[in-house]
Amino acid sequence: MSRAPYVAEILKRPVFKTAQLISGVKGINRQVRWVHILDIEHPSKMIYGEELILTTGSGFRRKNDALLQYVSELIEANASGLCVEIGEYIPEIPPAVTAMADQHHFPLIVFHTEVRFVDITKDLHEWIIHVKYAQSEQEQAMLQERVWVEQLISGDNADIMRSFTAVTHPLVFGVLAIGLPSHCLLNSATTCSIKPAEWFKVTKSAFKKFFRDVVVAVEAERIIVVLDRSNHFHVWESMVRDAWQQLQTLAAQHLFYGEQLAVGAGIIAQDSYSIAKSYLTAVEALAIQKKMGKENILFYERAGIYRYISLFTDNHTLLQMATIDLEVIENHDRKYGTDLLNTLQVFLDCDRSKQQTADLLYIHRQTLYHRLEQIRQLLGTDLNDPIQRLALHVAIYTRKFHLM
Structure with missing residues (x-):
């Protein structure tokens, strides 16, 4: 296999x-194994290493740092380096950023005019795949599909959309985000013996x-897996x-x-242009799943x-509101x-069914009445008011989510 290109x-x-x-001039001999467009605030989770990033x-x-x-x-x-388009979102490069790039020999490249990043990724991906790498058919297929997915989730390349739809039959899609096991993260400090091509092979085979x-x-x-979703949701x-079960087996x-794969x-994406939204919600669902477990x-x-x-x-406004709403009860529980x-x-989960609540808590109804009266007095809230009731229910699950 020949080497990857240098910056x-x-x-x-x-x-x-x-x-x-x-x-970062001293870093121009860094190798570039791939190219990403990453307009997200925290990019580290999206890369393996030795990639050129465009943003x-x-x-x-909108914060200074x-x-x-x-x-x-x-x-x-x-x-391997960063390319920045100077414009509405980044009008200039702060001196602290250029100083950091120089200190770490990290190439920092700017475009002072508007450019089509999709043209850059297409050019470099084709170069890397077809010129610099003498790879097996499976590895080339893996890289080609990665190009497709990256362009599809960016949602702004009509050529990719058309070519993808031409080689796939469904008009309705769904995206899955499958979390890699903690000991197999491809950007972790520890070395994982499982290569991307192996994950690609078993995932492709299972689905x-x-x-x-x-x-x-x-x-x-x-x-990331993009699938036909033309069937009814339950199917x-x-x-x-x-x-997923087949993937676990393979x-x-x-x-x-050992470790179960989280998904x-x-x-639903009604067309290929909506795959970006399906991708974002898949990633969000994966993050929630890891919290809920x-x-x-x-x-x-x-x-x-x-x-x-x-x-x-990422901001604690909702958590602070939930804490304020519930702290009088929490303090009472701790003290007494x-x-x-x-x-x-449980009362709210049971839609205010006193019998069901008492059964789930293994208490007498009279005990439940006493507790509900204590709650009413402590909160000063009318649990028959749907607005106040909803606020308390959201507050409870906000606390649970942040404490998971």
């Missing part, structure tokens, strides 16, 4: 004719047994569970034994209130050894 060689490509290397910053939050943190994560993850069209991409921390759900036979299933597979449609709560994970918070949750 210095890539800068000579026609698609880089308007680019400027502004720092406009459109997914960053966002780009500095972004570059720091790329350096830590052993990325092809149940789905006609299967596209697989192996990322640093998860496997599709059953097929996914069967394929993984145990050929890769590792997040995204919402009840079942191995979580379908986004079944995540309930957690779909809303998870949106506030009571079980009022759990009683309130």
